[in-house]
Amino acid sequence: MKNTVTTFLNAKKEGKRLSMLTAYDYSTAKLMDESGIHGILVGDSLGNVVLGYEDTVSVTMEDMIHHGAAVARGAKNALVVIDMPFMSYQTSVYDALVNAGRLMKEGRGNAVKLEGGAEVAPQIKAITQAGIPVMAHLGLTPQSINAFGGFKVQGKTEAAAKKLLEDARQVEAAGAFAVVLECVPAKLAALVTEQLSIPTIGIGAGRGCDGQILVYQDMLAMYADFTPKFVKRYANIGEQMKAAFTAYREEIEEGTFPGPEHEFSISDEVLEKLY
Ligand code: KIV
Numbered sequence: 001m002k003n004t005v006t007t008f009l010n011a012k013k014e015g016k017r018l019s020m021l022t023a024y025d026y027s028t029a030k031l032m033d034e035s036g037i038h039g040i041l042v043g044d045s046l047g048n049v050v051l052g053y054e055d056t057v058s059v060t061m062e063d064m065i066h067h068g069a070a071v072a073r074g075a076k077n078a079l080v081v082i083d084m085p086f087m088s089y090q091t092s093v094y095d096a097l098v099n100a101g102r103l104m105k106e107g108r109g110n111a112v113k114l115e116g117g118a119e120v121a122p123q124i125k126a127i128t129q130a131g132i133p134v135m136a137h138l139g140l141t142p143q144s145i146n147a148f149g150g151f152k153v154q155g156k157t158e159a160a161a162k163k164l165l166e167d168a169r170q171v172e173a174a175g176a177f178a179v180v181l182e183c184v185p186a187k188l189a190a191l192v193t194e195q196l197s198i199p200t201i202g203i204g205a206g207r208g209c210d211g212q213i214l215v216y217q218d219m220l221a222m223y224a225d226f227t228p229k230f231v232k233r234y235a236n237i238g239e240q241m242k243a244a245f246t247a248y249r250e251e252i253e254e255g256t257f258p259g260p261e262h263e264f265s266i267s268d269e270v271l272e273k274l275y
Contacts (some may be wrong), residue, residue, distance in 0.1 A: 003038050003079040005111065005133045005177040011038075011210065018211025020081075020201055021219070024050050024067045028216065029074030039112065040075050041135075041203075042068045044083040048225070049217040056142045058086040061099055068107030073259070081214040082109035086143040089114050089123050096123035100132050112181065115141035121174040125233050128175030136171035138164055139205065140183035151228065153204075153261025155185045156228060161188050168192045168200075180213065181205040183230070204230030 011018050019036075022043040023029040046067055047059040066203055068082040081105040089096035100112045111133035114120055124134045139154040148154075155164040164184065171179055178199045181189045186206025193200040193208050202209030217223035221238040251257035 002077055003245065005079070008079065008178050008199050008211075009197075012197065018199055018201065020213035022049075022209060022213070022215045023071050023074075026070045026074040027166055029071040029078070029080075032216070033075045033078045038211070039079040039081060039213075042071045042080065042082045042107070042109070043113075043215065044085050044217050046083075049215060049223045055145050057086050058146070059083075061085060061102060064103060065107040068103060068109050070108055072108035072110075079111065080109045081111045081113050082107045084112050089120065090116075093122050093126045096120075097126050100127045100134075101130070104132055106150040111135055111177070113137055115143050117163070118170040121170045124171055124174035124176050125201075127175075133177045134175065135201070136168075136176040136179040137182065138171070138179055138184070138236055139181050142182075151183070151226075153185065155184050155188050161185075164188065165192055167196065168196055172196050172198050178211075181209060185220050202218050204228060 008018060018038045020039040020041055021032050021037050021042045022045055023032055024042060024046050032040055039169060042064065044056040044059040044064065046124050047056040049052040050067070051059070053059070064085050068080070084096070084099060084103065086219055088099040096114070103109050103112050112127065113135040114123065115137040117138055124136060127134050133144070140148065140151060145151070155161045168179060176198060178201055179196070180201045180203065181192060183204040184192075184202075186208060189200065189202055189205035190208025191208055199210035201211040201213050201214050214231065215223070218227060218231040219234045221233045221235065222238040222241065224238065248257065
């Protein structure tokens, strides 16, 4: 059965934990879907782990639509959330609405995600009023990396913790159906979770959140450029891929691949006529 925003809201009420992963293509989304993952985020982490940028700032609407549509084709049951890229919603409520609409119409997402608190509440309100579910994102918001001055845990001081709690209330009041908490102290994330009636999805925010999300290349050890403390490696697929690529190269060099079982035949009669 297709997971919807109602599934997410009911999970919160019933105390059921939600699982989310990022994906950027059809076949990976299909595998996640078949594993029963509740939600797939087409994250703008695409910029880092797929496109090889240093940050998410250069990711475009076209990038998100292209990869969002591929994921949507592979996800039959998981709720597909597509990230709104940098400057696709900060500029105005109008831009936010037009771009959220494109992610739904062309990207075929079930919801959009955007970063920020009170300052983007008008955008969240307008998008949700247009019938598009919005997931909010607080704490370490990677699109603001230049303002943060690096990847740092957020909400550690009294003022920052109060602001995070207030932002969480504001995004809920504006209509968000869930909120990602990234790199937030576990006890603060647990407090935010307790105070909201929408689910919190943690990444580096501890066990007290209603759900968890990880970037799949991180949890499968396929991306070694930077591994945050909160990542748990569930498999070493990166090493397995390298071993397979090496074996393939070696077999080509040795002449053992392709073998007879990989070849197509032609009758000798036909072949003789070619000489
Ligand atoms: O872009 C992304 O992958 C994200 C997750 C880290 C939550 O926003």
